[in-house]
Amino acid sequence: MLIRITADPLDPQPFIEHVRRDESGAVALFLGVVRNHNLGRRVLHLEYDAYPQMAEKKMRQVAEEVMSRWPITDIAIAHRTGRLEIGETSLLVVVSSPHRHEAFDACQQAVNRIKEIAPIWKKEVWEGGEAWIEGEGQPTLQPE
Amino acid sequence: MKVTVNFFAAFHDMTGRRELNLEMREGLTIGELHRDLCARFPRLADYSGSLMYSVNAEYVPADYALHDGDEVAFIPPVSGGSHAH
Numbered sequence: 001m002l003i004r005i006t007a008d009p010l011d012p013q014p015f016i017e018h019v020r021r022d023e024s025g026a027v028a029l030f031l032g033v034v035r036n037h038n039l040g041r042r043v044l045h046l047e048y049d050a051y052p053q054m055a056e057k058k059m060r061q062v063a064e065e066v067m068s069r070w071p072i073t074d075i076a077i078a079h080r081t082g083r084l085e086i087g088e089t090s091l092l093v094v095v096s097s098p099h100r101h102e103a104f105d106a107c108q109q110a111v112n113r114i115k116e117i118a119p120i121w122k123k124e125v126w127e128g129g130e131a132w133i134e135g136e137g138q139p140t141l142q143p144e
Numbered sequence: 145m146k147v148t149v150n151f152f153a154a155f156h157d158m159t160g161r162r163e164l165n166l167e168m169r170e171g172l173t174i175g176e177l178h179r180d181l182c183a184r185f186p187r188l189a190d191y192s193g194s195l196m197y198s199v200n201a202e203y204v205p206a207d208y209a210l211h212d213g214d215e216v217a218f219i220p221p222v223s224g225g226s227h228a229h
Contacts, residue, residue: 049156051217053201121220132220
């Protein structure tokens with residue numbers, strides 16, 4: 001199990017190597033990537049803030065949850081912080097398992113749970129403004 | 145007793161602080177501490193969205209009584225999906 005919060009770019013290959021076992025017939029990889037639009041606005045870049053100690057703890061909790069629910073062989077989770085440009089990876093989840101179904105299911109569940117409980121926030125920056133984004137992509141009320 | 149309060153994301157912007165060390169009376173709950181801080185930082189009081197509380201990197205309810213040395217954070221809704229309680 002590998003859990004990481006980092007300001008550095010996320011290269012998936014070392015994480016794939018970390019979880020892969022000789023008995024793994026499947027490795028499922030999810031990348032959350034910064035997209036260029038949200039709610040009809042053109043997004044310039046994102047800024048991620050995190051409570052690192054707690055985020056790491058909650059990501060570890062998610063990894064333990066999915067390890068106990070599915071017969072997977074290993075899981076790695078990484079989240080980026082700081083400024084991210086369009087196309088960069090903010091979240092990486094990779095799961096290995098003997099067969100593909102549990103790899104897909106566990107990977108999807110891990111992503112959903114991270115987004116529910118890990119204290120990590122994104123600020124969207126667009127032309128002429130910026131806002132912290134709450135669940136379901138809504139901007140946080142932010143009086144200036 | 146002393147506690148440390150951490151401010152992240154929107155709350156960091158609203159308070160202009162990343163961290164605050166406070167001397168406070170024994171037994172204050174985290175919800176009461178939040179109300180005290182709303183008086184000190186009016187923009188926190190203007191915030192009408194949901195928030196969660198954490199102590200020492202674990203979610204706690206509003207009636208959690210603080211202890212000396214606790215590390216407190218107010219957690220605005222996290223960035224993805226629905227907000228779990």
